[in-house]
Amino acid sequence: xxxxxxxxxxxxxxxxxxxxxxxxxxxxxxxxxxxxxxxxxxxxxxxxxxxxxxxxxxxxxxxxxxxxxxxxxxxxxxxxxxxxxxxxxxxxxxxxxxxxxxxxxxxxxxxxxxxxxxxxxxxxxxxxx
Numbered sequence: 001x002x003x004x005x006x007x008x009x010x011x012x013x014x015x016x017x018x019x020x021x022x023x024x025x026x027x028x029x030x031x032x033x034x035x036x037x038x039x040x041x042x043x044x045x046x047x048x049x050x051x052x053x054x055x056x057x058x059x060x061x062x063x064x065x066x067x068x069x070x071x072x073x074x075x076x077x078x079x080x081x082x083x084x085x086x087x088x089x090x091x092x093x094x095x096x097x098x099x100x101x102x103x104x105x106x107x108x109x110x111x112x113x114x115x116x117x118x119x120x121x122x123x124x125x126x127x128x129x
Contacts, residue, residue: 008048008049009045009049031062031063031066032066032070035063035067036070040071040074043070043071043074043075044078046067047067047068047079050064051064051078051079061109064109065113065116068114068116069117072118075117076114079113079114080110083114085106086103086106087103089103090107
């Protein structure tokens with residue numbers, strides 16, 4: 001039986017493929033529009049998938065920021081957990097898991113995304129008062 005993470009990744013990939021196929025008949029949407037069109041569960045699954053891949057450079061990193069800025073209440077706790085895991089990995093010493101992720105880079109990236117999207121979230125809450 002396939003694990004939940006494999007099933008989640010398959011669902012995310014199929015959702016993104018369907019979204020891309022549907023957009024072939026209309027003008028290409030930019031990254032923000034494509035990510036905004038995802039459901040909350042798809043946003044969480046995509047974020048987890050990107051984080052599990054080791055936070056590569058480029059569009060996936062931008063995607064995490066866009067997702068977190070759009071739904072900070074949904075994704076900031078997930079990003080905080082990832083940052084905490086990275087800090088724990090740093091304090092545990094050399095990596096013996098065989099993973100190729102860099103905990104320093106992960107911690108820096110999560111701190112940046114949390115600070116930026118958290119600031120926008122706080123400003124939006126302040127504007128509502």
